[in-house]
Amino acid sequence: NRSFELGFSPICIVTFGGHAHEVIWLWFGCGRDVVYVRLRTQMLVHHSSAAHSVSRLGSRFDLYSAPCLPRHMHAVQQALSAIGASQQQHNQRLRCSVSCLASAEGAQAAKARKQAPTFVEVFRGAAQYVKSHRNQTVVVCLPSEVMMDKKLLKSVLSDLALLHSMSVRLVLVLGVRQLMDSLLTRRGIQPTFAAGYRISDNDVMLAAAEATGAARVQVEAALSKALATPMLRRHTRSDEKMRHGPICEVVYGNWINGKRRGVVDGVDYQKTGVVRSLNTASIKSQLSSGNIVVLTSLAYSLAGEVLNCNVYDIATHAAVELGADKLIVMSTEDLQKRGVPPWLPLNDARHLLREGSEATTLAPFEDDPSPAQLASAPNSLLAAVRACQNGVKRSHVIDAAVPGSLLVELYSRDGLGVMVSGDFFEGIRTAVAADLDSIKKMYKGLQLDGQAPLPRGVLSDEAFDTGRIFVMERESQVLGCAVLQHIGQAMDGTCCAELVAFCVNPAYRGAGRTDSLLDYVEQSAREAGVRRLLFLSGTHIAASVDWFVLHSFEDVGPADERPDLLPKIRAKQIDPRVSSRLLVKVIHPPDETSSKTPVGKRIGI
DSSP states (O other), X not given: OEEEEOSOOOOSOOOSSSOSSOOEEEEEEETTEEEEEEEEOSOOOOGGGHHHHOOOXXXXXXXXXXXXXXXXXXXXXXXXXXXXXXXXXXXXXXXXXXXXXXXXXXXXXXXXXXXXXXXXXXXXXHHHHHHHHTTOEEEEEEOHHHHHOHXXXXXXHHHHHHHHHTTOEEEEEEOOHHHHHHHHHHTTOOOOEETTEEOBOHHHHHHHHHHHHHHHHHHHHHHTOOOOHHHHHHHHOOXXXXXXXXXXXXXXXXXXXXXXXXXXXXXXXXXXXXXXXXXXXXXXXXXXXXXXXXXXXXXXXXXXXXXXXXXXXXHHHHHHHTTOSEEEEEESSOGGGGTOOSEEEXXXXXXXXXXXXXXXXXXXXXXXXXXXXXXXXXHHHHHHHHHHTTTOSEEEEEETTSTTHHHHHHHSSSOSSEEEESOTTTTEEEXXXXXXXXXXXXHHHHHHXXXXXXXXXXXXXXXXXXXXXXXXXXXXEEXXXXXXXXXXXXXXXXXXXXXXXXXXXXXXXXXXXXXXXXXHHHHHXXXXXXXEEEEETTSSTTOXXXXXXXXXXXXXXXXXXXGGGSOHHXXXXXXXXGOOEEEEEEOOOOOTTGGGSOTTSSOOO
């Protein structure tokens, strides 16, 4: 039994078990006698953490042998020397590997630091929408052209899974028209249509059952994908056993009650159906349990028949009967290329649908859209309008071909699609001289309630003539007013305008009217070339610093201490004794789309 110290640190060694502080055995055969060399080290270096753990170890060797150990000592020492030479080569390779690893990590860190400001800005901007969409019910229609494109469908379903993880309650409506046509063509059956609707015989219903089953399984499989293991290890590692499961749980049922379309204008549509109602109680129960509900184009009659329905009709009924907050139609057509603006007030949307149609009114919700409407209007836009006119707050038509378009539409102010809603700017217009008495009456009533008096000179004839006064009215009664005064260029050359006499009757606040009036004024200022909008608190009616800060104004401090942000003439007019605060908002120049859109016909920048 002999012990001696060696001055090198063997790292390339075979381990048993893969744990630290392991005991390693090396065998050297010398004739009939076998020499055992046991290596005791303070730790073992794992390959993946070599960059952080490599150090030179003083290792101790205990030598054991058969009765004649001195005889074989020379052979043992030669073997150990060979280990040492091999170790030097390995250390060189390891240093190269560590250097490459450090270089790669440095490049990744530099890239992350460069992207961090953009990511943080986008994330902060989306945070308010994450909260507002939480626990909202959203019906998403996936037409057949989206379902048939596997790459497109995968991208959309990934975004839907992300929405579900942020507590959005999803109802998916799957269209299979193209897949049905493909199945029928393969079987030598020609699809038959009349007045825009399919005639569904037994062969068609067999293809419909097969197509809807395949589509549903495809969606369920995509939504069953678990989170990536590296992400779980990075953010959720613990001593507990890691269990992998699907991100989303998908449910399907016979929740659509339909009836036969029957004979219309001499055409028997056979098993083509129309939606009568949905079992909303069961669907809401599933949504409350955190499940994603899937609907297809199949409905079930009280007679026990399976009926083939229009997917847009089902999506519209689902949104209306569930009281959904949104109906979203994923489309492969960019409606904006057809001249459809990014935001359509409901009345404008109705007018747009009537322009190219012989129908003078939209079909009642209980009935299907007329053949004239189906022939002239995009089905996606028609479904969005019908949903909004029957109580859905917002409907969106989104181009699915743009990656991430669903997320951009929901979690940014401007979005990427077409939104149909009630008119946010209804009743807001440029004031005329005939409105003067109504405006003064409103301000007088506010002054009696303890509000500040109307600033002098703001309601001049010049202000009316130049269109700088804006009013909000309802049934010929003025509910709010705002005056935009162009005050010239600041010391840094920025074109400035001041918002004065801004107020809304307290009885009509809290329903978004004040937000709409401010947005309308900002759009007018942007169109006029204003790049800095100013508001001085403490000098006007209904001045609220907190409210303006909430609407992206920046409180830069006392107005008399920031003359650099004001034109010289306006800065000299500020009275330090008033203690008014200066609030500033940057007005970005219009982009290509908004520059072509009239004031009051676009939401946001």
